[in-house]
Amino acid sequence: MxxxxxxxxxxxxxxxxxxxxxxxxxxxxxxxxxxxxxxxxxxxxxxxxxxxxxxxxxxxxxxxxxxxxxxxxxxxxxxxxxxxxxDRPDGSVSVAAFHSAAATLFPLLLRGLAGPGGPRLALADEDVEQEQFPRLTRDYDLVLAHRLAPAPDWPGTVAVTTLLREPLDVALPAGHPLTALPRLSPADVADQPWITVHDGFPLMATVEAIATAANRRLDIVHRINEFTVVAEAVAAGGGLALMPRWTTRPHPGVVLRPLTGIHARRHIDVLHRPERTARRAVRTVLTELHRAAAAIRDGDASD
Missing domain, CATH: 1.10.10.10 (Winged helix-like DNA-binding domain superfamily/Winged helix DNA-binding domain)
Incomplete structure (x- = not known):
């Protein structure tokens, strides 16, 4: 019946x-x-x-x-x-993000949604391999994920909205001879020691593209996922690295230069199960994420 x-x-x-x-x-x-x-x-x-x-x-x-x-x-x-x-405006909303996005967007999100009557945020950092991000949507309302532009689309089981299309720059120690150049090609950087992420993480595809374009194997000396640690290693002369232009904090000992000759850019996307945005509080947080991302892209985000 x-x-x-x-x-x-x-x-x-x-x-x-x-x-x-x-x-x-x-x-x-x-x-x-x-x-x-x-x-x-x-x-x-x-x-x-x-x-x-x-x-x-x-x-x-x-x-x-x-x-x-x-x-x-x-x-x-x-x-x-x-x-x-x-329809509850002050409902709890869980948000997960990989480290550099969390460090940049979480403070803006907290400030933007501060005050009575707004959504109650539950934030978490999740640094996983690219293929694991969709699975996180079972545990979180919104998941901030990154992928390189040529990579396959996310599976159809999740809804996707893009926050940023962020350039990836070459990070050099201040005073390095290559900092004299306004832009760098794969040939310029292929003979340098490199600091990269671990295998399975999105930036490795761009590192491999540099090697292919320069027709030589890169000398990878360190593997570090956390960009704040990468910046310290670059500043100390540990090697060159790829670093996102907008979602890493400037380091006084690190200089960023654009990379030409290959597509060096990543998408920062929000993934969620389609039914999650039926809730007003989740839609409010998603709107605030877009506002924060626009401020970052336009250079208006405050520290």
């Missing part, structure tokens, strides 16, 4: 004919009769009987119709609770 069948049974008890019920519910009499037959098949006793030209409820049918009213009332209360939850 389902809610619609119970509603038809209640209407039949009041109106006394299939035709009257069909008129009330704006469907055909045959559709009403079919639903009554389906309901009857799930019951061990008759629910209706003929009294002259009228179709009336048996004692069992009346008992079920009475219970159906309670079910309908309970469902109405449940819908009201769900509607209130969905």
């Amino acid at each position: 389902d809610e619609r069948q119970l509603r038809i049974l209640c209407e039949l008890g009041e109106l006394g004919s299939v035709t009257a019920v069909a008129d009330a519910l704006l469907v055909t009499p045959s559709a009403i009769s079919q639903q009554l037959r389906l309901l009857q098949r799930s019951m061990p006793v008759p629910l209706t009987e003929r009294q002259g030209r009228r179709l009336v409820l048996t004692d069992a049918g009346q008992a079920l119709a009475g219970a159906a009213i309670e079910v309908e009332s309970a469902l109405a209360r449940a819908r009201h609770i769900v509607d209130a939850y969905v």
Whole structure:
């Protein structure tokens, strides 16, 4: 049995004919009769009987119709609770992000949503391989993920909105001879020692593209994922590295130079299960993320 069948049974008890019920519910009499037959098949006793030209409820049918009213009332209360939850502006919203996005966007998000009546944020850092980001949407309302522009799209099981298309620059120690050049090609940097991320993380594809374009294997001496640590290693003369232009803090001992000759850019995307944005609080946080990303891109974000 389902809610619609119970509603038809209640209407039949009041109106006394299939035709009257069909008129009330704006469907055909045959559709009403079919639903009554389906309901009857799930019951061990008759629910209706003929009294002259009228179709009336048996004692069992009346008992079920009475219970159906309670079910309908309970469902109405449940819908009201769900509607209130969905429309609640101060609901809790969980957001996960990889480290550099978290360091840049989380403070802007916290400041932008500060004050009474707004969403209650639950923030977490998640530094995972690229293919693992969609799985995080089971545990978080919104997931900030990164991928290189040529990489395959995210799977269709998640909804995606792009916050930033961020250039990747070459990081050099201050005073390095290559800082005299306004732009660097793969050939310029291929003979230098390199600091890269671990295998499986998005930036490795760009590092490999540098090697391919320069037609030589890079000398990878250190593997560090955290960009604040990378910056310290670059400043200390540990090698060159790729660093995002907008989502890493400037370091006094590090100089960034644009890379030419290859597509050196990454997408910062927000992933979520499609049903999550039915909630008003989640939509509010997503809007604030876009505002913060625009401020970063335009150079207006404050520290």
